[in-house]
Amino acid sequence: MKQTANNQGQMIANFYTVHYAELVNFATSRLGNREEGEDLIQDVFIKMMSFEGMINEETIKSFAFTIAANKVKDLLRRRIFRHKMEENAKYEMELQHSHVERMAEYHDTLRMVNDSMARLSPACAKVYRMSLFEDMTAGDIAQEMNVSKRTVESQLFTSRKQVRAMLNMAM
Template sequence: MEIFTESQFSACYIHYRRRVRGYILSRVSDREEAEDLTQDVFENIWRCREGVRKETLHNLVYTVMRNTVIDYLRRRYMKKDKMDIYTCCEEEGRSTVEEDYYYKELRVAHRKMVKQLSEKRRQAYILYFYRGMSYASIADRLSVSERSVGSHLQRAFRAVRLGVDGIYRYKAG
């Protein structure tokens, strides 16, 4: 099998760079992030260059580009969810007693919901949320694929968010 050469990679980069960056920019809306993600797309293609064939290059570029954007958005929304759970409302730089109480209740509700997750989801959630581990590291630790880690985390975040929201809707109602 012929290995994707450096000159072929350069031609690929020149040919697809603007399209990839345009697509990413339409999804991300931040020029610097779009540029970084564009570089990530081509870095991923370079890393898997042994398996690249000319006839499948077009599909590979678009698949890697789409997956890169999806992973970025997933991480961004999970990070936003993490921040929403632990962000305390502040007025003029100070929190009120009521906000402190709400924050403590929210932490208790969060811990309770995490304990109710299935074993694998709880482990993945704790490793990602509290220890900041990557999907790859979690996959190695739990002996599952990165895709499974993503699925466990997505479902865990949804369950925790819905559970915590449900507790507060019940108290308010």
């Protein structure tokens, strides 16, 4: 027997009156929040009204609980997705903050190294700068400066020792 839309609406309204608390408890137990459970069950009944001719006395309860279970799953999925997005945003902010801190530390260290190098003799400063910033070996520096490799190694040793001591005092 086919129901009219009016009869189906009345049947859903009666079901709503009788089973509302049971459905809200079902949703609340899965969501952990009564207000969300109530909102979700209201959406369930609105959705049930759109299934004209598909709901009858025998199927209404399973229909309502199936829709409720699906809406709970959707809500939990959205909650998880939102949580992941918030975590990603938080992680990105921490990375940016960390990057800013590392850049500040890098610039502070570079400034201290440059200040320390300014106190070295001109020859030691030049050798140290070529080694540190131009990534040249002692042999390459010796060849470019037209001095012995041993002289460059000695100046590097002296420069590193003095810069290290000045950096230790600064920190």
